[in-house]
Amino acid sequence: MHSQTPAHPHHGTEEAPDPRRWRALTVLAVAQFMLILDITVVTVALPDIGRDLELGRAATTWVITTYTLLFGGLMVFGGRSADLFGARRVALTGLVVFTGSSLLAGLAVNAPMLLGGRVGQGIGAALLSPAAMAIVTTTFHGAERNKALGVWGALGGTGAAVGVLVGGLLTxxxxxxxxxxVNVPVGSALLVAMTRVVPDRRGRGGRNIDVLGAVLVTATVGTAIYGLINAGDDGWGDPFTVVPLLAAGVLGVIFVGYERNTAAPLLDPRLLVRRPIAAGAVLMLVATGLLITGFFLGSFYLQQAQGNSALVTGLLFVPIALGTIVGAHNAGRLIGTFGYRPVGVVALAIAAVGLAIPAGWHGTPALIIGLTIAAAGQGATFVTATTTALANVTHDQAGITSGLVNTFHEVGAALGVAVLSTVAAVSLRTGGADLSGFSAAFVFGAVVAAVVAAGATVFIPAGKPPVGMRVGAH
Structure with a gap:
């Protein structure tokens, strides 16, 4: 579920509404839906993928993290590209890359082919998603923009729910x-439709794209993930764990120093010094990491340890996805009544309680009930994150702040899966014969949620969003 920029009206004279705008929204919404679906659709299929391609625990983990890492790490780069070269051109490029890479992943006969396809999907998504969002925000104005953003915001929860169900059915x-x-015919049809109904506007130009910044931030997170995943097999003292983690620290310092001194930074680190934005980023990172790892671990638990089929697993996951929708739907109203801090603290506490259930009790009912409760808290945390970060930013900073929060969404998924895959390594390696790893991972997740909930009593700023602000989460 990605955060969305609040609706700020354009200043100055507005052009006449494009007659194709609602058809364009439909096409772009389907494209975005496809990108979101590809995060959760894979989780149900992972045990089958690992068995057919003879993937170890580390390679199986990379099937998830590769996509979310590239999607998140290059998202702001994609948004800047849309500004410079034109949003439709970048969206079409991203769609072509995503569709072609989906074909490669489907044809995969080994790990390099599959991971190569996932790399391409992540790059395509990072170009397509922010460009599509830019088209929506510039095509619609006033009350229509609020309606369009409402449609856009509704995509996330439904995308997660449909993703796990489709993953089970197809597998x-x-x-x-x-x-x-399935992405190939859908992507091809979208490509034709997009050229016909999506307005083509010139890019703004006038500034360069921070390619080095994009490479550095992606390399930093990717190197850290490599070290974290390796720790699950070879231990924390192994050189292939220690060296990548140290390298990630060095790369992170270099990235911050470079971004502070470059003329047109990809992400201005000084934004994270602002308390509301930093709080929103932390909440998004934690909530996404816990939600996606719930699907990741749950898929192996239900299929390998409990003996359920992929189809039954997909059906069992639907209540969890719906829990996210319920939590997100109610959070906006609750934040308006009680403020950011109380809702954020309670939401994370609910997530901690939910994760504690499968940590303490084995079996399919305990897992589904626990993860559904946790998902409701995580969904509410998503909305708290976006409203906290975006409530008081100026119009010219809304886009970059939204991009920053979205980046933490995808990177949170990648880091979360890497960390909890390592914690649960013994269970993943033994095909669920030893359940201690699953229990340890859920305990770890519950503790993280509880610790962040306690910290949130301090780091989430007090207050309520401005009247009339609309922020969706997907």
């Missing part, structure tokens, strides 16, 4: 390859 039916193949 149990024609096979896991079709979770990728």
């Amino acid at each position: 149990a039916g024609p096979g896991w390859s079709w979770i990728f193949f």
Whole structure:
């Protein structure tokens, strides 16, 4: 579920509404839906993918983290590209890359082919998603923009719910390859439709794209993930764990120093010094990491330890996805009544309680009930994160702040899966024969949620969002 920019009206004279705008929204919404779906659709298929391609725990983990890492690490780069070269051009480029990479992933006969496809999907998504959002915000104005953003914001929860269900249906039916193949006809149809109904506007130009910044931030997180995943197999003292983690620290320092001194930074680190934005980023990182790892660990637990099929697993996951929707839907109203801090603290506490249930009790009912409760808290945390970060930013900073929060969303998914895959390594390696790893991972997640909830009593600023502000989460 990604955060969205609040609706700020354009200043000055507004052009006449484009007659194709609602058709354009439909096309762009379907494209965005496809990108969101590809995060959760894979989780149900992972046990089958690992078995067919003979993937170890580390390679299986990379199937998730590769996509979310590239999606998040290059998202602001994609947004800047849309500004410079034109949003439609960048959106079309991203769609072509994503669709072609989906075909490669579906045809994969080994780990390099599959991960290569996931790399391409992540790059395509990082170009397409922010460009599509830019088209929506510049095509609609006034009350219509609020309505369009409402449609856009509704995509996330439904995308997660449909993703786990489609993943189960396709894996149990024609096979896991079709979770990728299905993107090819959809992407091709969207490509034709986008050229016909999406308005083409010139890029603003006038500034360079911070390519080095994009490479540095992606390399920093990717190196850290490599070290974290390796720790699950070879231990924390192994050189292939220690060296990448140290390298990630060095790269992070270099990235911050470079971004502070470059003329047109990809992400201005000084934004994170502002308490509301820093709080929103932390909340988004934690909530996404816990939600996606719930699907990741749950998929292996339900299929390997409990003996459920991919189809049954997909069906069992639907209440969890719906829990996210319920939490997100109610959070906006509650924040308006009680403020950011109380809702954020309670939401994280609910997530901690939910994760504690499968940590203490084994079995399918305990897992589904616990993760559904946790998902409701995580969904509310998403909305708290976006409203906290975006409530008081100026119009010219809304886009970059939204991009920053979105980056933490995707990076949170990548880091969360890497960390909890390592904590649960013994269970993943033994195919669920030893459940101690799953228990340890859920304990770890519950503790993280509880600790952040306690910290949130201090770091989330007090106050309520401005009257009339609309922020969606997807």
